[in-house]
Amino acid sequence: MELRQIQYFIEVAKREHVTEAANALHVAQSAVSRQIANLEAELGVQLLLREGRNVRLTTIGRIFQEHAEKAILAIEKAQVEIKEFLDPERGTIRLGFPSSMASHILPRVISAFRAKYPHINFQLRQGSSRQLIHDLVRGEVELAMVAPVPTDEKEFAGEVFFSEKLVALLPIGHELSDQPLLRLDQLRNQSFVLFPSGFVLNRLVVNACQQMGFTPDISFEGEDIDAIKGLVAAGLGVTLLPEITLMESIPRTTVKIPISEPELTRTVGIIIPKNRELPPSEKLFHQFLQEFFSNLDRFRS
Known part of the structure; x- marks a missing residue:
């Protein structure tokens, strides 16, 4: 079984079309068909069903696709790690983050890190905590920056950098907008906009x-802070x-008000895998984060 065969199969499985896969791979259609035929012959199973110009995966084809994609991902990671071991300051950091960190925390951290390591690149992925x-x-x-930070997990370790409060955001003409503090039950009869x-x-x-x-x-739901x-x-x-x-971006027609009861806070930090060692560039970033937020805490104190 050759790496090229697996790559060709994944591309065809993803597009369900041999010609489109061949175009994406910049090779002849006949070369793609031949390599997949050789792969099926070696495995002794049919991976694809031909339906005119299109193809679809067989049941065993879907199983093979899942494992093949993991194998390719592992090979790509190995290539990246080898390059990073040769020069950790020219690697790529694959980092996840939630939308609540997109406008302030993340840009500030990355900007400070790039000032120190200008040749390291980032691949960023935004999502919910569950997805991250x-x-x-x-x-x-x-690595993934998350809030709140899960603890006592088998597959990953969580590290808390700081805690922050949640505050109410109201339209500026709201009947409670002139209050210095709010108990949460004062909003009992209001419509909420939430994630x-x-x-x-x-x-x-x-909760x-x-x-x-x-x-x-809950009248409206949105996955974006600005929305x-x-x-x-x-x-x-x-x-x-x-x-x-809300530190740098509060709409002019809104007002933020602290919540007096109950005290609402969330932890903010990072999670890293327990079952594998961080690649060199990610190690640099992890160490930088620890120092960055430690210095920030000392400054606040």
Whole structure:
């Protein structure tokens, strides 16, 4: 079995079309068909069903595709790690992050890191905490910044860098917008704009509301911080957001108000895999993060 055969098969399986796969690979269609035929002959099974110009995977073909993609990913990672061992300061960091860190924390950290290591590149992947954990376990990212930080997990280790408060964001003309502090149950009869269920920020807010004796009326859901801010600014509801997401960008027609009860906080940090060693460039970044937030804590103190 040759690496080329596996690469050709994955491309055909992804596109379900031999000609399109050949064009993407910049090789002749006959070469792709021949290599896949050789692969099927060696395995002794049919991986693809031909349907005119299109193809579709057989049941065993789908099983082989899953393992083949993992194998190619492992080979690509090995190539990257070899290059990084030769020169860790010219590698690539595969980092996951949630949208709540996109506007302030992440740019600040990466900017400071690139000032020290200008030749290291980043492959960034944004997603919910659940998706980022999935990507980390599968090896699609090597580190993920998350909030809150999971602890006592078998497949990855969590490290907390700091804690931050959640605050209320209200339209500026709201009846409670002039209050210096809010108890969460004062928002009992309001429409909420939140992240969808499955997102950690949704769970934090819903659990806090239930702790105060009510279930929030969620009128709108959005996966983007700026979209949620925009809906609040339009007067379509209220929300609770991490304070750091409002440090540099608060819509002019909104007001942020601290929550006095209950105290709402989330931990912010990073997760790394337990079952594999970080590649050299990722190690540099992990060490940098530890120093960066340690210095930040000392400055705050």
